[in-house]
Amino acid sequence: MRSILYDLYYGEISPAEQYQSTKEEYLRRSQERIARYKSFTKSLQPYQLKMFNQIIDDQYDLLPMEHADFFVQGFRLGAKMIMEIYNEEKPSAEE
Incomplete structure (x- = not known):
């Protein structure tokens, strides 16, 4: 097993790319935002x-x-x- 420092150096660790929220509030608000976006853009x-x-x-x-x-x-x-x-x-x- 390589160390975390080596993985970080070689670009194997990318928290932003690996992150996906599982919090219900985040998921709910994200779905609401998408619905508002679609509704708004249809009016343009x-x-x-x-x-x-x-x-x-x-x-x-x-x-x-x-x-x-x-x-x-x-x-x-x-x-x-x-x-x-x-x-x-x-x-x-x-x-």
Whole structure:
């Protein structure tokens, strides 16, 4: 079994690609969003639909960057927590 660090280095670990929510609320809200999207887009003229889809595509293009930043910030926070645990002064017997 290879280590997690090697898997991360060689690109074998990709949390964003492997993630799929199983939470009922997420699934319910996702289905509601899809239904609203379909209903809304049916009401648009072809040129409006094209413009709207471009806006949605632009937004989706930004998501990976946002998720990467969230991941890095979370990872750094976790590392800081570990450092704090290891650097914590041991209580003396007098306390």
